Amino acid sequence: MRLIPNWRQSWRWWSVRVSAFGAMIFTFLLAAPDQALAIWQALPADIQALIPNAKEIGLALTVAAIAARVLRQKERGDGGR
Numbered sequence: 001m002r003l004i005p006n007w008r009q010s011w012r013w014w015s016v017r018v019s020a021f022g023a024m025i026f027t028f029l030l031a032a033p034d035q036a037l038a039i040w041q042a043l044p045a046d047i048q049a050l051i052p053n054a055k056e057i058g059l060a061l062t063v064a065a066i067a068a069r070v071l072r073q074k075e076r077g078d079g080g081r
Contacts, residue, residue, distance in 0.1 A: 015069035022061040 010016050029036050040048070052060070 013068070014073060015065050018061060018065040018068050022058070022065070025057075 004010075043051075051057075
């Protein structure tokens with residue numbers, strides 16, 4: 001296994017950003033489940049109804065990361081993707 005040539009620029013890719021966001025949410029839920037539950041219970045019922053369950057959120061983040069990885073992103077002059 002070898003690193004890609006521009007691995008130092010990977011933090012700019014949307015696929016990495018989406019994956020990091022999902023990991024951040026998952027880490028928060030594991031580290032502070034009581035706080036997460038308190039936040040959830042503080043939301044109004046109509047807002048809670050708009051938020052899908054955890055399986056759907058996980059699936060959506062996975063699909064978004066894959067889509068962000070395969071879709072062409074704007075080229076940057078500073079060595080972007």
